[in-house]
Amino acid sequence: MIEANKKAWFETVFTIYNRQLLKRYFKDIYLQFDQPLPSQAIFTINHSSWWDALVLFHLNRHVLKHDLFVMMHEKGLKDYPFFGKLGAYSVNRLSLKDIVKALNYSGTLLKEGKSVGLFPQGDEFHLEKRPLSFLPGTIALMEKNQDIPLIPVAFYYSFGHTKKQEIYINVGEPIYYHSLNGSSRKERNSSFELLFTKQLDSLKQIVVNEQIDSFQAIL
Template identity: 25%
Template sequence: MNSEPSASNQYLPRKTQWLWKGFYRYCRRYSAKHFHAVRLSKSSHLLNVAAGEPLVFVVNHPSWWDIIVCMLLSARYEKYQHFAPIEAGMLPKYKFFNRLGFFGVEETVEGARNFLRITQAIFSQPFNSLWITAQGEFVDPRVRPVKIRAGVGQLATRLKSGWIIPIALEYPFWNEKTPEALVRIGQPLKLDQDLDRQQWTALIELHLQESMDRLAQEAILRDPAQFDTLILGKSGVGGVYDLWRRFKAALKGKKADLSHMDDRKVSTQ
């Protein structure tokens, strides 16, 4: 036990807070430019995490957008410091991730051991969280059954308190030229069950799939009222279509509404 503090210092990922805040602001601007909206399902399970218990967010992995959307979602847990594994080969290409709480993971036996060492260091301190795109590679959100890497289940066996929180993501096109970024927070799993790695893996897969299924149903409805709008981007088709609508509005002395759906009555947080 005496070696635990030094082990934590050795394996805890680097994180520069001002750089994290700057990257968060960049993600907000970038998302507003490239999405019609970022929306959080109103059927999400919002957990009271005031006690500072460990949080493990298990996210499906449909796109490279996932890092940016998870970055935005992390602001809902503002008391926490957030960390995330990333493919080791990506870190030399995106070196600034080394200062944002990301850490490299290799798909080897030693890589798996290192993952557990790092996560042990992260959760040796309160108010820390881990975000994992648990499928390990890009997978279409419609693929069933949902499968995740066994390392997540192994981590769950080592944590004696805290929560597993499944996060479902989709990026469908609705009525605008840019897509929607849809998020649903699934039913949290309390880390107080005496399960082995396989049992934890299966249980997490089930809860993640349930959240993905519910989000898919909501996405099909194309109804913004089913969501809280976290970020609202630009509307319109562009080109001659928007030019014509601006011209008609100008003749009436009005400002053109270029949207194809009415977001004005949707709550924005």
């Protein structure tokens, strides 16, 4: 696996560039989020677009403000190595040994007081694909860090009434390991996937029905 090589100066410069890039392609990013945020968390995000990592970076810099490190596919980090300077580290899902290394590295980051971001689907899938088919790595990480909450973050991309598309984000309530149904990793993963699916589908209905008064623009 490839460890992160986070650089504060690069994050500062990239923040400006990234905001301008997002403004060029999107009308705005709309956020629904009103509960207190824990100081440390495992953030999980659905993965349907190349933009997801850049949107997550913007969300963290301007709203979440965590010392966030994000696991991404090894090929993606090799293709876009600048993500490493933003806190990305890699996993090769074709190698069990590499998966174990990536999860252990994630645990080390958590023990250092940092937050971790995961895309539990593993790869990009169409936004409307169901089931979400979450991989069990998130639950495996929670097993060894049961005092750290999981924060589900749902992204929904939509074309509205303008030329540019919009992004809607819902930051869910913290989920703790023992609050997930089931006694096995597989059962808890299914419980987590069900909760996230309900959150994402609820966000979809809010956007489709244009019930967005509770959202704030963050771009």
